[in-house]
Amino acid sequence: MSVDVANVLNLVLAGVLTGLVYGLMALGLSVIFGVVRVVNFAHGEMMTIAMYATVMLFTALNLDPFLAVFPVAAGFFVFGYLLQAGLINPFVTRPEHTQFMLLVALAMILVNLLLMIFGPDARNVQLDYLLESIELGPLLIDRGKLYAALVACATAAAFFLFFKYALLGKAIRACADNYLGGKVVGLNVKRLYALTFGLGSACLAVAGCMMVLLVDVTPVLGPSYTLLAFVIVIVGGLGSMAGALLGGVLIGVSEALAGLYFTPSAKSMFSFALLILVLLFRPQGLLGKRP
């Protein structure tokens, strides 16, 4: 089948832009796991709440999702902090299956709460610019996706700088590297864990605000995004911030190309094929460290 080059370029670009937002979503999961060593099985469901919050702010106050990022991220920081401090901290030292059950239960509660509150209808934000594209020679760039990807890059950069240079970021990394060592030097590890969960949740909230620009939100969206986030962080490397972004881009592009060259309805299959390849040949992920 002949496929023209412009079409391929357009799809690769669309895959990269979407993948960056996916990557930001997975970054939240990676940050939380990298420090707290708890796998957030309610990740997609929490992002769905952020998406609903964005839609509600737009509907009630006509607040653009790019501005809604600030209140939603702040709210999620507090939510994440309280969740870790109040619910998850007692489970940190318990067996992994109890953590798993706790967060799966939380995920199910969140999905059902959303169904009760919002019903099954798909909701979205209706902004004129979301239907516009920027023409650059043969390229047609979706404005919504472009802006969302730029915000994803900026947020990821901010997180990277925070963890690399800020004193608090360094303290969090110290806890992640050595739990006992952190305690010995006087760090309040539990509080730092809660802060990390708050930061990861805020990151997720930003991803949710941007995701609203790409897809309609329904209560049942969560589980598929939880799964997607897992695929991305495993491909990129669990605990690696750059790996999460790389994983997102790879998944976005592979889905786009698989849809183009094979059948679109089977495009997700290629993400999982990529996952299996990574697990076989580089189990720590593309940018992950060997344990």
Next chain:
Amino acid sequence: MTIVKEKTIGAGGADTGRRKFIAGLGASAAVVSSGVLMRPAWAQTGKLKVGVLLPRSGVQGIIGQSCQKGADLAPAVIRQMLGVDVELMNADTETNVDTARTRAERLIQEGAQVLVGPFDSGAASAIAQVCEQRGVPFVINIAAAPQITEQGYKFVFRNFPTSPELVTNGLALIRDLFQATKTAPRTAVFMHVNDTFGQANAKAIGAILPRLNFLPFKLVETMSYDPAAKDLTVEVSKAKATKADFLLLVCRLNDAIILRREMVKQRWHPMGIISPGSPGMYESQFYQALGKLSEYCISNVPWYHPKAELTRLVDAAFRKQNPKDQLMFHALNVGYTVEAILVAADAYKRAKTASARPLTEAIRQTNITKRMMLGGPIKFNAKGQVEGNLSACIQNLNMKPAVVLPAETAEAKPVFPVPDYRRA
């Protein structure tokens, strides 16, 4: 209910204790002394318990809720028409075949005497198997996969066109559309959802289209997509690259909304979007979500007769229950759901019992001539299928569905090729 009690006693007789046995005996004696067993089931409750299975949540949630509006108003309309009391037992299939199966089993356990639903071919196949095993009649409101009534089932009935009928009617209306607008598109790209319904339609189009020499176009590409897709960038890009004159689309609701938006983003303006017989583009949510982008989409689907007596009754009941809504946005869903419950109630009235076998036999003998939807009388053939359901060509004009063909029932003239959405 009596049967259930008898089964409980019988099953427990060998291994239950004396106390349980005496309690069961006492319960039976109470039932007998109350005279319940002496009376026919018709007089026993005076109500037909109809289990309604619909996808009220999940991907098809909005359409399921639309069908539910029809189910909710049916008891009052039927009481007015037939003097029969219907009790609804509602269940949500959650747009999931396995859930549909378990909900069907549960409804039967809870005493449903007939099942109605479920707006989905996959779910309908699963429920049909349950009903056959349990010997409970099942009247399908909406589901088009032909195999459902090709299995030799004895308890399954369908008053809805099969995919080949839908496609045949839909393609004939496409011919009429081209004739009415004096156009002759040469190529089409065919996109369809990759579920039981979409596959059945694709198969029907693949089989029927090559045989129709009255249609001027050929399919340049056929592609399926996930009905739960969140993003259709690739699909639309691929379709656009074919440079086809128009888009032939078998869709659901959410995917139709996503697809239409993506077409605008990718600046793809074919001569039109035509569905040969699928839901989605005439639903109220389609208009709400897309605004002016919903304009001019065409669906060749079964539709209601605007002047039928039953339509008048249903419309009045609909307005009473949904003062802010209009029947036209739920026409197919409400119409066929009401008719499915009507079939069950009509049979119950004639059978004078809700017992499964006589009720099933009465359904088989159905002959309802005064109906709401376009087509001949509701009369089941040996396979349990109603033949002769008709379609109309519906075009979105001024943010609502308007009948544009056939000419004798048309409310407006068809517009094809459609103008660019920016001038809509």
